[in-house]
Amino acid sequence: MQFYEKGQPIYLQIADYVCERVLQNTWEPGRKIPSVRELAVQLAVNPNTVMRTYDFLKQLGVIYDKRGIGYFVTDDAIEKARIYLKEDFMNRELPILFRSMYLLGLEPEDLKSDFNFYKQQYNENKQ
Amino acid sequence: MQFYEKGQPIYLQIADYVCERVLQNTWEPGRKIPSVRELAVQLAVNPNTVMRTYDFLKQLGVIYDKRGIGYFVTDDAIEKARIYLKEDFMNRELPILFRSMYLLGLEPEDLKSDFNFYKQQYNENKQ
Amino acid sequence: MQFYEKGQPIYLQIADYVCERVLQNTWEPGRKIPSVRELAVQLAVNPNTVMRTYDFLKQLGVIYDKRGIGYFVTDDAIEKARIYLKEDFMNRELPILFRSMYLLGLEPEDLKSDFNFYKQQYNENKQ
Amino acid sequence: MQFYEKGQPIYLQIADYVCERVLQNTWEPGRKIPSVRELAVQLAVNPNTVMRTYDFLKQLGVIYDKRGIGYFVTDDAIEKARIYLKEDFMNRELPILFRSMYLLGLEPEDLKSDFNFYKQQYNENKQ
DNA sequence: GTGGTCTAGACCACC
DNA sequence: GTGGTCTAGACCACA
Numbered sequence: 114m115q116f117y118e119k120g121q122p123i124y125l126q127i128a129d130y131v132c133e134r135v136l137q138n139t140w141e142p143g144r145k146i147p148s149v150r151e152l153a154v155q156l157a158v159n160p161n162t163v164m165r166t167y168d169f170l171k172q173l174g175v176i177y178d179k180r181g182i183g184y185f186v187t188d189d190a191i192e193k194a195r196i197y198l199k200e201d202f203m204n205r206e207l208p209i210l211f212r213s214m215y216l217l218g219l220e221p222e223d224l225k226s227d228f229n230f231y232k233q234q235y236n237e238n239k240q
Numbered sequence: 241m242q243f244y245e246k247g248q249p250i251y252l253q254i255a256d257y258v259c260e261r262v263l264q265n266t267w268e269p270g271r272k273i274p275s276v277r278e279l280a281v282q283l284a285v286n287p288n289t290v291m292r293t294y295d296f297l298k299q300l301g302v303i304y305d306k307r308g309i310g311y312f313v314t315d316d317a318i319e320k321a322r323i324y325l326k327e328d329f330m331n332r333e334l335p336i337l338f339r340s341m342y343l344l345g346l347e348p349e350d351l352k353s354d355f356n357f358y359k360q361q362y363n364e365n366k367q
Numbered sequence: 368m369q370f371y372e373k374g375q376p377i378y379l380q381i382a383d384y385v386c387e388r389v390l391q392n393t394w395e396p397g398r399k400i401p402s403v404r405e406l407a408v409q410l411a412v413n414p415n416t417v418m419r420t421y422d423f424l425k426q427l428g429v430i431y432d433k434r435g436i437g438y439f440v441t442d443d444a445i446e447k448a449r450i451y452l453k454e455d456f457m458n459r460e461l462p463i464l465f466r467s468m469y470l471l472g473l474e475p476e477d478l479k480s481d482f483n484f485y486k487q488q489y490n491e492n493k494q
Numbered sequence: 495m496q497f498y499e500k501g502q503p504i505y506l507q508i509a510d511y512v513c514e515r516v517l518q519n520t521w522e523p524g525r526k527i528p529s530v531r532e533l534a535v536q537l538a539v540n541p542n543t544v545m546r547t548y549d550f551l552k553q554l555g556v557i558y559d560k561r562g563i564g565y566f567v568t569d570d571a572i573e574k575a576r577i578y579l580k581e582d583f584m585n586r587e588l589p590i591l592f593r594s595m596y597l598l599g600l601e602p603e604d605l606k607s608d609f610n611f612y613k614q615q616y617n618e619n620k621q
Numbered sequence: 622g623t624g625g626t627c628t629a630g631a632c633c634a635c636c
Numbered sequence: 637g638t639g640g641t642c643t644a645g646a647c648c649a650c651a
Contacts, residue, residue, distance in 0.1 A: 137343065203354070219326075221351040225348050231342070251634070277638085287628095307636080311638095372571060376642090402622085404624095413643045415644090432622075433624090438624085470514060471580050
């Protein structure tokens with residue numbers, strides 16, 4: 114994972130990273146996620162930054178902590194993560210996308226077939 | 241203009257920059273565009289990098305050069321620029337978008353109303 | 368190889384050099400050609416200059432690259448190389464030749480016997 | 495005039511220059527040609543070099559000198575110049591040309607139409 | 622190792 | 637002034 118999107122703090126980028134794992138069910142509800150220090154090493158980031166991410170996700174209700182044990186995915190994390198990512202997507206990615214589509218004269222309908230193709234490909238690779 | 245999109249060379253980012261101006265008719269066909277050195281100073285970039293962009297756009301048929309005079313927008317630049325940007329959009333932006341949409345369970349139809357809202361806003365700001 | 372033909376950039380002279388090897392089948396389709404740095408050392412030229420040549424030949428479809436591996440001669444390189452060299456010959460060498468022929472009152476027919484002699488000599492040396 | 499053909503001494507390049515003027519009848523038989531010093535200045539060359547050229551052309555019978563007056567074109571200079579240039583052409587230019595033609599699979603016949611077009615163009619520009 | 626990008630600075634030809 | 641070429645040297649990603 115690389116951190117380069119200027120304007121987006123690293124701790125939020127890591128929050129995206131965690132939420133995506135939750136949505137993909139890679140990190141399923143109830144599961145223990147990596148410790149602050151572990152993830153900090155994995156992502157080559159300061160532990161304080163990961164701490165801030167976990168704090169943020171705890172407030173969102175995506176994870177909770179058992180003192181002295183670690184952090185765990187909440188039962189309704191998938192829904193919470195989806196809500197968060199969706200909001201993030203709407204506010205940050207969509208405007209950029211819409212600008213391109215507007216310039217190119219594309220409509221959402223024009224993406225249909227390509228999107229279906231993408232999903233098909235994605236599922237095949239998954240298997 | 242800032243250059244931060246990793247994975248996308250600066251000279252191609254500048255090409256996008258020029259193509260968007262062409263599509264918006266800010267730089268209309270026949271018009272002289274900034275000299276290599278001028279744009280290099282404006283964008284705080286090495287002249288060689290801008291030279292490379294202009295070379296690239298010359299090959300695409302978006303601009304042409306008069307030696308000793310400068311670079312000019314070709315007559316069919318709008319079409320050429322649209323083709324290039326569309327291809328670029330399809331190859332680079334769409335996959336990222338689709339990934340987000342897939343994760344969030346969104347379909348192209350779900351973007352319709354937001355896109356119409358965006359277009360409306362855009363046109364109001366334009367006026 | 369020496370670079371002295373004024374008016375012809377070095378990187379294009381190197382392109383001629385490569386194309387001639389392709390036409391002579393010294394560098395046959397599919398073969399790996401010298402790396403950018405290798406050829407730069409061989410020709411006592413800056414690597415950037417060779418890079419520019421390879422970029423140019425890639426656009427012509429004479430060679431293609433495998434990132435991290437090297438450059439290779441394409442399957443239809445011979446045809447592509449011939450087209451390029453022929454165009455170059457027509458635009459650059461022929462006018463000089465025709466001027467001399469015009470001054471000397473020579474016609475293409477007058478070259479026939481000499482050309483046949485040349486080809487004969489060439490083939491003998493080849494054997 | 496620029497002197498860059500390596501392997502061909504400058505004084506011979508100037509001889510070509512003079513002979514071409516004779517063949518084009520720009521410097522007609524009997525005419526006084528520029529003095530050694532004059533031509534040396536024109537061509538930005540050392541007078542000794544021009545002296546050597548004139549010496550060479552005197553031996554060829556293309557020019558002769560009247561001591562204290564200057565150099566003049568001989569009566570049969572056109573023929574002599576043609577012989578010299580032709581020999582030069584045959585020995586130096588043709589091999590290079592033939593190599594290209596051989597590589598490209600061209601025959602002298604293939605040049606016919608292009609040469610006729612060239613002559614036509616040349617004569618039109620002359621008028 | 623490979624290709625690819627970028628900078629800094631130089632020089633040239635053309636206008 | 638303009639574009640165009642070239643060098644030297646640096647850094648990156650990929651394999």
